[in-house]
Amino acid sequence: MKETGKIWMNGKLVPFKDAKVHVLTHALHYSTSVFEGIRCYNTPKGSAVFRLQEHVDRFFKSAKLYSMKMQFSKKEISSAILKTVKTSGLKECYIRPLAYYGYGTMGLTPTQNKVDVSIACWEWTMGEGKAGKFSGAKCKVSSWIKIDSRSQPMQAKAAPNYSNAALARVEALENGYDEAIMLNFQGKVVEGSAENIFVVKDDIIQTPPLSAGLLEGITRDSVIQIIEENGGFVIERDLDRDDLYSADEIFMTGTAAEVKSVTQVDKVKVGNAKMGKITKALQKSFTNVVMGKDERFLPWLTFI
Numbered sequence: 001m002k003e004t005g006k007i008w009m010n011g012k013l014v015p016f017k018d019a020k021v022h023v024l025t026h027a028l029h030y031s032t033s034v035f036e037g038i039r040c041y042n043t044p045k046g047s048a049v050f051r052l053q054e055h056v057d058r059f060f061k062s063a064k065l066y067s068m069k070m071q072f073s074k075k076e077i078s079s080a081i082l083k084t085v086k087t088s089g090l091k092e093c094y095i096r097p098l099a100y101y102g103y104g105t106m107g108l109t110p111t112q113n114k115v116d117v118s119i120a121c122w123e124w125t126m127g128e129g130k131a132g133k134f135s136g137a138k139c140k141v142s143s144w145i146k147i148d149s150r151s152q153p154m155q156a157k158a159a160p161n162y163s164n165a166a167l168a169r170v171e172a173l174e175n176g177y178d179e180a181i182m183l184n185f186q187g188k189v190v191e192g193s194a195e196n197i198f199v200v201k202d203d204i205i206q207t208p209p210l211s212a213g214l215l216e217g218i219t220r221d222s223v224i225q226i227i228e229e230n231g232g233f234v235i236e237r238d239l240d241r242d243d244l245y246s247a248d249e250i251f252m253t254g255t256a257a258e259v260k261s262v263t264q265v266d267k268v269k270v271g272n273a274k275m276g277k278i279t280k281a282l283q284k285s286f287t288n289v290v291m292g293k294d295e296r297f298l299p300w301l302t303f304i
């Protein structure tokens, strides 16, 4: 981690290295936090945050699902995000807003403690980043079942969801794969450990519905809108493991992953084991959109 600029903590910008919390912070013990992952891109017209409004909306939705009382408004958080990026001097970065039950009373009940909010950003350059962006990821169907909304709100981007996701990710990596694909309790495909998933068969693009238990990804929505704006369509339907093995193309979407190709699932090659033409075209369209080169989607960019 390259420490650059400052981190916003409850309204104050503090030096990166001083952005610390007490070891008895509630969220550290009980996973009582929600967060966001946002990107700022260095476009030819200047640095711009991608879909800021939608990320801030999801941040507040996540907090609401956990009955967390935010001491800041959406407007305050949006301007704090822009201020943090500006102060960092970074032209391109990843931004991490976090709301968590802080230090105060210890014990399971979180509500006596204040909800602290922080915003950090750090350097993030476009490129291969995670395995599979250009070369194609090898994915393992996880033996860990995706937790679902019978246990906790899955529409929240909340820390407690990620112990399940991290187990799946680690299992995949330890078995020589790049990423995990998670199934739900009904055996239907949900998503990757931190990405949504799309399957292409006979030129039909399909993705699991929200009811499968996935996070409503902002990149997922962006990609669907890009496809539709270009005259195509996406079918939302429950996907089986068979659909993965018989797919012509598979790609994953996420703020970090952007649009990344999947070329192998378990020991089965996807299509000809190379990035497919639809995935490639979408990667290009998505890059044009985030870089402000597609006028139709300029409203998705908030320039710093």
Ligand SMILES: Cc1ncc(COP(=O)(O)O)c(C=O)c1O
Pocket (backbone or CB within 6 Å): 037, 165, 191, 192, 193, 194, 195, 196, 214, 215, 216, 217, 218, 219, 220, 253, 254, 255, 256
């Ligand atoms: C579990 C999960 N699914 C999907 C996504 C993709 O969401 P987004 O496109 O909003 O980054 C993420 C990443 O935030 C995630 O953690």
